[in-house]
Amino acid sequence: MINDNGLIILLAFILDLILGDPHWQLHPVRLIGRLIEFLENIFRKTVIPLKISGIFLVLSVVLFTSGFSFVLVKSAYMVNYYLGMIVSVVTVYFAIAQRNLYDESIKIYSFLRKGDLESARKSLSMIVGRDTNKLSESEVIRASVETVAENGVDAVISPLFYAMIGGAPLAIVYRAINTMDSMVGYKNKRYMDFGWAAARLDDAVNYIPARLSAILIPLSSLIYGKDWLGSFKIVFRDGKKNPSPNSGIPEAAVAGALGIRLGGLNYYGGIPSNKPFIGDCGSELSIRHIKEANILMFISSILFILICIILSL
Numbered sequence: 001m002i003n004d005n006g007l008i009i010l011l012a013f014i015l016d017l018i019l020g021d022p023h024w025q026l027h028p029v030r031l032i033g034r035l036i037e038f039l040e041n042i043f044r045k046t047v048i049p050l051k052i053s054g055i056f057l058v059l060s061v062v063l064f065t066s067g068f069s070f071v072l073v074k075s076a077y078m079v080n081y082y083l084g085m086i087v088s089v090v091t092v093y094f095a096i097a098q099r100n101l102y103d104e105s106i107k108i109y110s111f112l113r114k115g116d117l118e119s120a121r122k123s124l125s126m127i128v129g130r131d132t133n134k135l136s137e138s139e140v141i142r143a144s145v146e147t148v149a150e151n152g153v154d155a156v157i158s159p160l161f162y163a164m165i166g167g168a169p170l171a172i173v174y175r176a177i178n179t180m181d182s183m184v185g186y187k188n189k190r191y192m193d194f195g196w197a198a199a200r201l202d203d204a205v206n207y208i209p210a211r212l213s214a215i216l217i218p219l220s221s222l223i224y225g226k227d228w229l230g231s232f233k234i235v236f237r238d239g240k241k242n243p244s245p246n247s248g249i250p251e252a253a254v255a256g257a258l259g260i261r262l263g264g265l266n267y268y269g270g271i272p273s274n275k276p277f278i279g280d281c282g283s284e285l286s287i288r289h290i291k292e293a294n295i296l297m298f299i300s301s302i303l304f305i306l307i308c309i310i311l312s313l
Contacts, residue, residue: 006312008085009163012092013305019093021100028094032176036061036183040194050193058180058197065176069169091168095175097155098301101148102294108144109290112137127151129186131267141285145293146262149217149254150247152297154178157216157304158209164308177201188269203245210246213300214239217253220299224257226292231256234279241276248278254293255279 024030039060043053069091077084104127111120120140125132128143135143158178163171177198184191185199214235222228234256235249242248242263255262259282263275283289 003312004085004088005164005167006309008088008092008168009160009308010305011089012096012163013098013160013301015089015093016096016099019099020103021097028091028172029175029179032061032065032179033183035064036180040184044194051196054184054194054197057184057194058177058201061176061180062173066169066173069172073168088168092159092163092171095159095163095168095171097151098298101151101155102298105144105148105290105294108140109287112140112287112290129268130273131270134267138285141287141289142262142264143266144290145254145258145260145285146247146251148290148293148297149250149262152300153206153210153213153246153250156297156301157213158206160301160304160308161209161212162205164311174205177205206246210249212304213250214253216300216303217250217257217296219303220296221253221257223299223303224292224295226257226296227259228257230259238276238278241278243275250297252278254296257296258289258292259283260285260289 021027036057039057043057044050046053048056073084073087073091076087104123107123108120111117111123117137117140120137121132121135124135124140124143124147128147130143132140132143155178159171159174162174166173180198181195181202183198184195185202186192186195187199214232218228218231218235221231231253234252237252238255239249239252242251251262255278259280261277261279261281263277263279266273266275
């Protein structure tokens with residue numbers, strides 16, 4: 001039989017594919033975001049140095065999230081085994097976002113297909129941190145593919161990885177860490193010191209899942225009929241070029257599989273950021289690459305779940 005964690009991640013993944021990410025005000029990730037905002041306002045009013053305050057923020061969020069989720073799941077199991085399973089499945093479901101990643105990127109694909117570049121830019125601005133108002137069609141496609149590749153790890157493989165090794169509480173703790181990084185982990189004047197701890201912790205927790213993607217995406221490329229050898233090649237050649245220790249790996253794997261080049265000049269709040277190129281200029285970027293990147297990440301997620309189930313037997 002499959003053990004509880006293997007069954008939980010399978011059911012949570014299926015639930016996410018069916019329902020997607022609900023836009024509820026009481027969504028746990030939104031509540032975590034409000035907690036982060038509340039604590040940031042408190043810690044910034046103290047005389048504690050910003051780097052130390054950032055460490056206190058991380059400790060507070062992680063301790064609160066882990067404690068609350070553990071008590072919730074434990075209490076549910078104490079009432080009834082099946083209630084515990086349901087609470088665990090729903091908790092992991094809230095921690096992943098495969099369907100949401102697909103839906104948001106396909107909106108961009110649809111707008112570009114209609115020739116509506118302005119709407120595509122606006123949709124892209126909802127899922128990336130870079131400036132989008134002046135991007136060309138090719139740059140919108142590149143940003144979309146990069147986001148699908150990176151978030152295929154952050155929003156799917158990583159939370160499932162932690163659900164597998166630590167159950168639902170660890171999955172939601174991972175999501176809290178990732179949310180902190182997305183809110184305060186910026187390298188700008190406001191967050192360089194305060195967000196340092198959140199950014200470093202996010203790098204640490206994504207380290208193993210990102211490297212799993214270096215295997216999963218090429219295998220997915222083989223299944224999908226893409227260039228799996230090229231995917232392996234670009235991962236080992238370009239995976240460490242990105243300033244981030246993790247995001248460059250899935251981006252390189254996808255770039256190699258699709259025969260495209262990612263990276264280049266981006267703007268953040270009007271400030272240029274020139275990232276190294278990843279991949280070769282084999283194919284000109286096309287809107288079909290957005291769909292193909294989604295398919296690769298979906299297959300990668302399925303492969304990871306199958307591996308987890310096999311390990312759970």
